[in-house]
Amino acid sequence: MDDRRLRVLVVDDHDVVHWGFRVLLGEQPWVERFFQARTGVEALALARAQKPHVALVDLFLAGESGAELSASIREASPATRVLLISGTGRMSPAAARAAGASGFVSKDWEASRVAAAVRRVGLGMTSFPPKAEQPAPLLTEREREVLSLIARGSTNREIAERLYLSPHTVKEHTSVLYRKLRARNRAEAVQRAQRIGLLG
Amino acid sequence: MSVDQPIASPPPSLFAGVEPLEVFVELLAEIDMHTAPTEFYDRICEAICRLTTMRRAAVFMADTTRRRVRAIGSHGIPFEQLSGLRPTLVNTPIAQRALLEDQVVVISEGIEEAVPSAYAQLLGVTTLVCTPMSAGGYAYGVICADRGGGQFELSDGERHLLWTLGKTAALVAAARNVTRQQERMRRLGERLDLAREIHESVLQRLFGVSLALGAEQPLDREERERCRIEMQEALADLRRALERPLAPLAPETGTTLAGELERVRKSPGMVVEVDWRGDSSVPADVEPLAQSVLAEALRNIAKHANPSRVEVAVARDEEEFTLEVRNDGARGGDGDPGMGLRLAAFEALQQGGAVEFGAFEGDHWRVRLVVPLQSDDLSAAPDGGALEDVE
Numbered sequence A: 001m002d003d004r005r006l007r008v009l010v011v012d013d014h015d016v017v018h019w020g021f022r023v024l025l026g027e028q029p030w031v032e033r034f035f036q037a038r039t040g041v042e043a044l045a046l047a048r049a050q051k052p053h054v055a056l057v058d059l060f061l062a063g064e065s066g067a068e069l070s071a072s073i074r075e076a077s078p079a080t081r082v083l084l085i086s087g088t089g090r091m092s093p094a095a096a097r098a099a100g101a102s103g104f105v106s107k108d109w110e111a112s113r114v115a116a117a118v119r120r121v122g123l124g125m126t127s128f129p130p131k132a133e134q135p136a137p138l139l140t141e142r143e144r145e146v147l148s149l150i151a152r153g154s155t156n157r158e159i160a161e162r163l164y165l166s167p168h169t170v171k172e173h174t175s176v177l178y179r180k181l182r183a184r185n186r187a188e189a190v191q192r193a194q195r196i197g198l199l200g
Numbered sequence B: 001m002s003v004d005q006p007i008a009s010p011p012p013s014l015f016a017g018v019e020p021l022e023v024f025v026e027l028l029a030e031i032d033m034h035t036a037p038t039e040f041y042d043r044i045c046e047a048i049c050r051l052t053t054m055r056r057a058a059v060f061m062a063d064t065t066r067r068r069v070r071a072i073g074s075h076g077i078p079f080e081q082l083s084g085l086r087p088t089l090v091n092t093p094i095a096q097r098a099l100l101e102d103q104v105v106v107i108s109e110g111i112e113e114a115v116p117s118a119y120a121q122l123l124g125v126t127t128l129v130c131t132p133m134s135a136g137g138y139a140y141g142v143i144c145a146d147r148g149g150g151q152f153e154l155s156d157g158e159r160h161l162l163w164t165l166g167k168t169a170a171l172v173a174a175a176r177n178v179t180r181q182q183e184r185m186r187r188l189g190e191r192l193d194l195a196r197e198i199h200e201s202v203l204q205r206l207f208g209v210s211l212a213l214g215a216e217q218p219l220d221r222e223e224r225e226r227c228r229i230e231m232q233e234a235l236a237d238l239r240r241a242l243e244r245p246l247a248p249l250a251p252e253t254g255t256t257l258a259g260e261l262e263r264v265r266k267s268p269g270m271v272v273e274v275d276w277r278g279d280s281s282v283p284a285d286v287e288p289l290a291q292s293v294l295a296e297a298l299r300n301i302a303k304h305a306n307p308s309r310v311e312v313a314v315a316r317d318e319e320e321f322t323l324e325v326r327n328d329g330a331r332g333g334d335g336d337p338g339m340g341l342r343l344a345a346f347e348a349l350q351q352g353g354a355v356e357f358g359a360f361e362g363d364h365w366r367v368r369l370v371v372p373l374q375s376d377d378l379s380a381a382p383d384g385g386a387l388e389d390v391e
Helices: A014-026 A040-050 A066-076 A093-098 A111-122 A141-151 A156-163 A166-183 A184-195 B012-028 B037-051 B079-083 B093-101 B117-123 B156-213 B221-243 B259-265 B287-304 B339-350
Strands: A005-013 A032-035 A053-057 A082-087 A103-106 B056-063 B068-074 B103-109 B128-135 B139-148 B270-277 B309-314 B321-327 B354-360 B363-372
Touching: A005 A014, A005 A040, A005 B056, A005 B287, A014 A111, A014 B156, A014 B221, A032 A040, A032 B139, A040 A066, A066 A082, A082 A111, A093 A103, A103 B339, A111 B156, A141 A166, A141 A184, A156 A166, A166 A184, A184 B093, B012 B037, B012 B156, B012 B259, B037 B056, B037 B068, B037 B156, B056 B363, B079 B093, B079 B117, B079 B270, B093 B103, B093 B128, B093 B139, B128 B156, B139 B156, B139 B339, B156 B221, B259 B270, B259 B287, B287 B309, B287 B321, B287 B339, B287 B363, B339 B354, B339 B363
Parallel strands: A005 A032, A005 A053, A053 A082, A082 A103, B270 B309
Antiparallel strands: B056 B068, B056 B139, B103 B128, B128 B139, B309 B321, B321 B363, B354 B363
């Protein structure tokens, strides 16, 4: 692997997590400097001033959204790549990418695996959990096809012709889509799908 | 109004307005929070049949989650026969009309066009009455009813009564929905609180320690000490999370167990004999729980038993307080003690006690509360510390 030394920023509101990263990363030859922030404001100030190669951002900061902070860090320091981290739940690569992140790690991972993910993202690669650890996809392949055609403005009849389905089947797919996306109509379904990274 | 003006008889509909409420309350009062929706709506159908000339009734409601309409309760028709039906407003014009016009619709001809053919064929309906279950701009569903075959016409009075019953059923359905929603929110809130507590404390400590232990270099003395402290704290956090109350504590009632027992002993109806054994004063911290268990035990007896007498024994020794309620008229049933006693058992657990309940000697049923009494000698060490520090 590339032997560049990296500046790492850890954004987490738990002191014990900062300490753990300090002990773990402090000894790594590939870590040039280690910065820590407890809030979004601190993180953005450090991102602007230090231009870290990688920012490890907790998804659930106290009172702040890690996903939104991820986008803000990318704005403040476009060269900084973000690795989201969380103690609960799983995040799909699509959802992480939609937030501007290059990877996702879970707090139940082994330390060496977390360190490797930090390094990969810092070097410009991505790091996502293997498929088996990712959340089950919200939509089936067929539902995704129908959704992307809806997003292009196709009517149910046009979608039916395009996918060789009956209009009734398309209608059933759209009903399921609305329910899964908690949307009331086509526009809302497209909007929500874009927000969670289901549509490019 | 002048005093010599004759008093007009109230219109019949006003009389009809009171009796339905009585019957609804009578049928629904015994239903617990955990009662299946089918049984709840079965009772509504039963009320309809008791109050009108209808012999069979079924409630169809929209399931908003699954976006479909289905039967949710019935009386006089085996529910299994209806559970497979998936009517829609399009293939059930009678329901569409009843809801749109907010009136009771009666159809004797062309039933096959008014309801899904499966429904008409299944029940052999010749005249069908469809009552909207709607009020205040909200439509909950419809009640389909008939006299079990044969053609008939509805009088204006009965039509109005059915319309009123539809409104009452809508009110009951709305109240049930709100109550269930509140209960769901409460449970979800508790679960979220617990998850948040574990996430914010235990999980972060364990993650931090696992990162430190994952370092290749051996940890120095200070780092090892930090690991030890964090692990200790994580265990304490976990213990606190596990000790969260599982049920709301029994509320203060403003009365005493003795007062309550005296009241029920003198009340008409149930014959209650009370046996206070020895020094049976009730510890103040056990009072709310003891009253709660007594109330639940008596409520269960009123609901499920037909006893010649109820025996209540209260006892206390140096170690524990005991309250036992026995009756000799258990009617069998499914043996389900109901939500009340289960919650009482959780309340008892929080005080280190237990609530036992069950049948014995055939038709006898017993509820027994045992709570350990806190001894001053055990609750505090002589020097104020429960454990001696090792270091």
